Amino acid sequence: MKVFKKYTILLVLCTIFFISSCSECNNENPRARVTNFDTEEVSLQIKTSGGNTQNLNNIESNKSSEFKSYSPGEITFIITQKNNEKIETSFEVDFCTDYEVILNEDGSIEIIPETRE
Secondary structure, X not given: OHHHHHHHHHHHHHHHXXXXXXXXXXXXXXXXXXXXXXXXXXXXXXXXXXXXXXXXXXXXXXXXXXXXXXXXXXXXXXXXXXXXXXXXXXXXXXXXXXXXXXXXXXXOEEEEEEXXX
């Protein structure tokens, strides 16, 4: 009987571990963060087609912000530099994707999507 209990406990623990290690994204909202390679601090505003906005403010040079979540659909990223110059780009985003918005030293923007699994 003791052997049966040990195997039952082991089986339950293995099952729990297996289930918790499966991390499929289930229609989670997209997220974005900004990485600033410019010489001045910048801010990122994320505008959604539903009219909501998320702000990532005062990202210092050579730093990255935290991720912000927002609704999927047509979005606009607006990067504002310290001299109030704005760089804007719009595109469609989907569930379960993280977007790395990179502001390069020359003022260009790269957006790198990464699907969460």
